[in-house]
Amino acid sequence: MKRTLTINHAGTGDFALLQAAIDSIPENGSGETVLVIEAGVYREKLCINKPNLRLCGKGEVRLVYDDYALKPGAGGSPMGTFASASTYITGDNIRAENIIFENRAGKSSEAGQAVALYVDADKVSFVDCSFLGAQDTLYLGRPKEETRNSSGRNYFERCRIAGDIDFIFGSATAYFEECAIISLNQGREINGYITAAATPADKETGFVFHRCRLLSDAAADSVYLGRPWRDYARTVFLDCWMGGHIRREGWHDWDKSSAGTTVFYGEYGSAGPGAHPEARAAWTRLLKQADTAGFTLEACFGADLSWTL
Template identity: 40%
Template sequence: MLIAVSVHTEDKPDFVRLQEAIDSIPEGYEEPVTIRIRPGIYEEKVTVPASAPPILLLGEDRVKTILTWSDNAHTLGEDGKPLGTFRSGTLNIFAESFTAENVTIRNTSGPGTGQAVAAFVDAGQAVFRRVSLLGDQDTLYTGKGKQYYNECWIEGDVDYIFGAATAVFDRCRLHNKRSRGYITAASTPEGTAFGYVFLDCEITGGEGVRDVYLGRPWRPYAHVAFIRTAIDGSITPEGWHNWGQPDRETTSRYEEFASTGAGAAPGRRVSWSRQLTEEEASDYRVIHIFDGWHPEGY
């Protein structure tokens, strides 16, 4: 099934709102659905339900195709109560299979407003290619499942990639917007082989941004590995933070291999992180991390 969405009615789309396009899929429909999104700014909060078939959200131009909303954890919901972090997302994905390409997803709540999720990905298997995820605190919530991000731009300031999923970030750019922040806040379940794996990524910071940590453990068994990452001077030399809970230093797994750039300081990292050997790093392959699953088209 192919559905066209455009905010410009002269394009003669099927729908002008993305949520209407998703809601139009018949109940029980199981075949893959492609939703083509014409360039434009889509100001709406969107949910892909658990009952949805495999969906490809396909934009034509990442820079010009923007899904945007501005809820944060303190925004009042219809029940008059604060939404909380987990209901603040601009795009909320609960389907078993989902792919997005060539779009920008942003939360414009702004700095200092608290947790404000751009994308909440709680899918079985999810793929993002050439997607920009823009926000401040808690930009990307990786809820569960296996998630693959390829050539994406992800930015924020505090815990802007967080959650329990096994997620691979392949050739992505991570951009620190403000000083003294944290890129990751993993909550990898105990006994899970892989949490967040960054392959051949780049870390940058805005002008004057300093003292940003690679991560801190949201839960005791957090796992994060940076493999062949180009790191600028926005990252603090110690690299990792224990979130004020020293006991998590013995259970968290924070790893690097072959980091380069001004922020690569293997000799100054905290003692409870690890520099992987070449042999250990060779295990960080997509098909191995995902236990045999190949993201479509990988």
């Protein structure tokens, strides 16, 4: 059984606040709930903890907050990266369409880590969404040794993700299809790192970027494709266009001596002024066409792809 709830600030919907709508859904309810969110800025620190939801933005919908890691928490100590998230998704089988997830804490040089969206759930997909922040914009599951979590399968299609330092990071298996990956210009010699995967040792796939565009107005040769947050980080770029901001060596080892033997970083079909296959770090991989069969949607997520459609 499907039900639909409308959320708007005008008072003409079922709820004025998104969290109130989510909280109204029974814990053990069956069927899908469609949340139609009408245009507006929803300043709520959200916890989307119910499964089988479809969030549909109508017009420009912004889910925003402004916490950051160094901000004092309830006990006076810094709240930390995890607690800084504007929105948390922990319910399985959720789809978001045409929604902007944003953390407005400010520049990474001032606010440090400030997460726009944290996801720790399976079968979560985003279509035509934006994720806006600076450092640590999109957090996809904490490292396995830190906490009990699921860090499942996450899918992003035609999304826009903006940030500077480690702004796509975590332990999930995540597939990015035709997304715009935007590195902010900090005006530094090293402007940042796009990814910081924490792929568990028992996972075959971490982050896969397919036919994405890596964009920035930062200086040439100033942004790394990624660095390993944990020793078994796995990140692959397939048929992506890379702007000149991407560093020639591509990847950073985060000063980990094990990176050359445990990390899997690969590229295939890179194009644009930031594509320098001959100059990439020696411990990373230039994939062949035959290798790409291991990074299709089916290979990463399994045969049932209905949740990505």
